[in-house]
Amino acid sequence: MTTSPTTAPPEGLIDALLQARRIVVFTGAGMSAESGIATFRSADADTTQGLWAQFNPQELASPDGWRSNKQRVWAWYEGRRGAVLKTQPHAGHLAIAQLADTLHRVHGHAVQVDVVTQNVDNLHERAGSLQVTHLHGSLFAPRCVACARPGAFAPGEPDESLMHLEPPRCQHCGGHIRPGVVWFGEAMPQEPWRHAEDAVDACHAMLVIGTSGVVWPAAELPINAHRLGKFVAEINPTPSGLAQYLNLQWPSTAAAGLPALIEALKKRVA
Numbered sequence: 001m002t003t004s005p006t007t008a009p010p011e012g013l014i015d016a017l018l019q020a021r022r023i024v025v026f027t028g029a030g031m032s033a034e035s036g037i038a039t040f041r042s043a044d045a046d047t048t049q050g051l052w053a054q055f056n057p058q059e060l061a062s063p064d065g066w067r068s069n070k071q072r073v074w075a076w077y078e079g080r081r082g083a084v085l086k087t088q089p090h091a092g093h094l095a096i097a098q099l100a101d102t103l104h105r106v107h108g109h110a111v112q113v114d115v116v117t118q119n120v121d122n123l124h125e126r127a128g129s130l131q132v133t134h135l136h137g138s139l140f141a142p143r144c145v146a147c148a149r150p151g152a153f154a155p156g157e158p159d160e161s162l163m164h165l166e167p168p169r170c171q172h173c174g175g176h177i178r179p180g181v182v183w184f185g186e187a188m189p190q191e192p193w194r195h196a197e198d199a200v201d202a203c204h205a206m207l208v209i210g211t212s213g214v215v216w217p218a219a220e221l222p223i224n225a226h227r228l229g230k231f232v233a234e235i236n237p238t239p240s241g242l243a244q245y246l247n248l249q250w251p252s253t254a255a256a257g258l259p260a261l262i263e264a265l266k267k268r269v270a
């Protein structure tokens, strides 16, 4: 069910954010949709993926896929990285980056906003968010398969037309550099997960933006927040499967709703 998005921030959401001193912003693919990056499961999901439509995602995003054809896997991820670099953070990303400062100006108290994202793009960082935890890794965090040290990309812009590209070698040990994204069949890295759980434990309010809430264990975060009695609000034009764990569902989009929310918070002081 897709309802017509509204940009009038609910009063209950404004009140909850004004009272919060720790806020978790939990985002999914819908957060990047209005920057032009397709989601996975919603109506605008890009099932074609052009050149790569002939491949099963498991052939491209799995340890087996990597073992059988490193050059194809590296080319696919470099193409995705190139596509992300051609996009820009939208007003919703900027609004999240401004949330802590906006609230501080309104009530004079320090506020900590922790962004926990399922996305592998770098749009939150490019919008200025400082505390960004990537549960599923990042296109911008390649690492050596042998020594796990961070890897370096080849100089220049990635060429999205390539379907075969030799991955770089580790400058420390000579091992292959792999994408820094969590693959099918791989466990979620424990450090980001623990950081996310700690942020949820410590928060007063959680914004759940642009996720269908069907992928585990990430979907546990809003559920745990609800169980811990936190205020949980969803911003999504299509209500997700998390309805029973929400204090509030706002049928809006990230790029329209979040800037309107920032403006509404500012009005509370004027």
Ligand code: APR
Residues within 6 Å of the ligand: 027, 028, 029, 030, 031, 033, 034, 039, 040, 041, 042, 045, 118, 119, 136, 209, 210, 211, 212, 213, 214, 215, 235, 236, 237, 238, 239, 240, 252, 253, 254, 255
């Ligand atoms: N603003 C807010 N939400 C939006 C927007 C928008 N402009 N456009 C779409 N959405 C919502 C959709 O309604 C949907 O609920 O974003 C959600 C996208 O859901 P998914 O495509 O399932 O993406 P996500 O929930 O992030 O998937 C989780 O699954 O495939 C794995 O690792 C992948 O991180 C991903 C995980």
